Amino acid sequence: MSASWENYLQTLAEGTIETYPLINPHTREKITDIPECTEEQMENAITKSEQAFQQMKALTSEERSTIIETACTLIAEQKETFAKTIVLESGKPIKFARGEVDRTIQTLKFAAIEAKKLEGESIRLDAAPNGAGRDAYTIFQPIGVVGAITPFNFPLNLVSHKVGPALAVGNTIIVKPAEKTPLSSILLAQVFEEAGLPKDAFLVITGDGPKLGKVLIEHPAVAKITFTGSPQVGKLIKSQAGLKKVTLELGSNSALYIDNSVKDKLKDIAQKAVVGAFSYNGQVCISTQRIYVHEDIKEEFLHYFKEATESLVYGDPNEASTDMSGMIDEKSQQRVLKWMEEAVTEGATLVTGGVAEGYGVKPSILTDVLPQSKVSCQEVFGPVVIVNSVASAEGALTEMNNSEYGLNAGVFTYVLPQAFEFAHNLEVGQVLINDLPTLRFDHMPYGGLKSSGYGYEGIKYAIREMVHMKFISMNYRF
Template sequence: MIDIANNIQTLAEQSSDTYDLINPHTRQKIRAIPECTSEQMEKAIVKGKTAFQKMKALTSEERSSILEKVCEIIAENKEDFAKTITLESGKPIRFALGEVDRTIQTFKFAAIEARKLEGESIRLDAATNGGGRDAYTIYQPIGVVGAITPFNFPLNLVAHKVGPALAVGNSIIVKPAEKTPLSAIKLVEAFKQAGLPDDAYQVITGDGPRLGKVMIDHPDVAKITFTGSPEVGKLIKSQVGLKKITLELGNNSALYVDNSVRDKIKDIAEKAVVGAFSYNGQVCISTQRIYVHEEVKDEFLTHFKQVTDALVYGDPNDPNTDVSGIIDEKSQNRLLDWIKEAVQEGGELVTGGELQENGIQPTILANVPKDTNVSCNEVFGPVVIVNSVRSADEALAEMNDSIYGLNAGVFTYHLPQAFTFAHELEVGQVLINDIPTLRFDHMPYGGLKSSGYGYEGIKYAMREMVHMKFISMNYNF
């Protein structure tokens, strides 16, 4: 078991205040968390700058070995990490265990890519008077990275920022979501045990807007990487100036089910339930809008409802639990308001739509108007719409009629149709014959429109955390 009491105590000694960390499922206090001051963030940046000098002096093999070692430590403490995720986020334990497995995989990819970041040779003699020179590019770390992470994947989404930053030789400061800081703090201790230089990875807890602004404004922070809402992301982008930036923002993932896959409708419905309701739908690529060809819509909806109604609400520490409490009461009330609005505007409530202790019953709405909140905004809860379409062309138009563009899924056996969707969907990732709630931790991952700016995915995130330098050697001089 990894003890984080000393880490929290260190932060608390420099803080003048605390806030209560609340268990989302029980709504009971877990513990007091330091409300770090702006001065603490500034001191962390100074420490991070010093740590950067140590990090960039390490060889790629040394950085890779540290990342490999942290994988071993996390694996040895898998249940401890999972219980921490469940405690602070309310995520059912079997999904929390899965998040720990993904975190190990994320750091393994970072360890591999740390040894592979290579430039290229350039033929300068392809240009007039360019002969007599050897030229190449190299990648160099940029310095201190400032990361702001969300509540829904309190360990793996931290890893997606920390892993690439350390792999290339940067230092990093994480400002975790106020609602889920414990996993990020526990990770600090794991890296200490793995031999990471002091202060190369730090966690500062407290108010996001205030502490984030310190990182944005500080001249020694070279990059900001943020996962959260489009509104905050746009504000950050307007303030960062010439810093590097990556924004992983919201989405309302769309899925099309074609009539050509009628023999797989039951299987697709089961996959869609996972996509719509895993971790109570509090996933940025949660399946939110499903468009089904009219010829198979009724059959799909029958299976979809049946599997949804069988989901088990309960204690997130119970391995049989599928859904649990929503992250907070504010989100719970918003979801109820959006469901009510959809029904008032003509949508059909197929199932769910009611409070379930501190959660929301998994909710299916059908034939929902496109201008309602559950259709055009990000639900971030256990609510999904199922609308009928007459053709694939209509589905494509409906799927693209969104301010978001992260992931989209298509089930079809029609190859030309699959290629059309692949090329014409206005999203960063298209999943053919998969639900849109799919992410492998090494794949490129970035959104269009209001869904983001820049790319994550270990190799791709690393390229956004380095400078490329061009070097030419004139051997005829």
């Protein structure tokens, strides 16, 4: 069976009379009509998911692992279908879409491995007075229905980061995908069905986020909410979730420091930074947004960086040569352009870009940007990067920490004590030494400080947030 979203949408449409148009971000043409599912449909989905949980928790870890491995094989066999669907609904250039499919397979393979590795520990109760004569240990058990709310920018892999851990431990999951990119998650659900997953263990419900998300948050049968999106929505979810488990992956404006000790590597670093700043039009939560360069090397770095930036190709995202394409919608495009105009008015210098290109934004570099300018202190989520000079590594550390966000940060330096200083004192969840802050491997712990999030993803770490730990004691002297 080949994955196809048409039939799934038709089934969803049977329960509702309202739809909304799904728009191709690059062409602004209509793709199809998406069912605007009702609160009742979400409630019905939760009931089905709760019933399917009885089957899921009865599966052995080997059986769950095999199902996930089979799904990986099916995705690999239909790689182009998945990649072209990502291009269609998100406007992501095909080379990045193919990379996302590869990462999804890798993510789910890690989930298949971790399904067999979730182990408790033995507890020495005789370490306490009167504790002798007892064997004690802990086990982990699935929690039930997981509600997942996912964003548009990685419509397949960020879904798999929630689906993989949930299914690996025997939970069921309901995905409410971004309104602008529901098709990839539907294909993923169909693949899992074909792989042998119990019916209704993985459901996708399309439609309005606030309306349907409210049902997930308030329904007593939903044991956990896992959300990737804006800090504003994340904080609202946390305030309303009560005693449910919650994982929130929120915003960032990732910073990078380039020290003068790496002067001989500036051209290479500039090429890497272009990828980190402008991949998928900068619509990445760990996109390299703020670059701080030692004043001794700023001009040389800026020369290489500008040259590499201006070589990027805007065009049809279905073409392998395309680097840049249309942004997700016109509202995002206009916001990014406005923020750059404001920064220039506040004293920043526009090095390149700063204008619309088709339905996108030409990759843009700003220097001498004030800390309070929106392109510096907020999350641009567009193809814009600032390059400011600093007099010292200490100054860079201060500037990098001057943010309400704290997800990833990168540092290029050959000075070992300096590297450790950044590693220990950067106020972020992940520090990448001699790498970009845009780096993420799918099995590493991934979570932010400050307004960047709550809880952790990364398969093994996400799993621990989707189980209950139970303590068991056996009194063998009774």
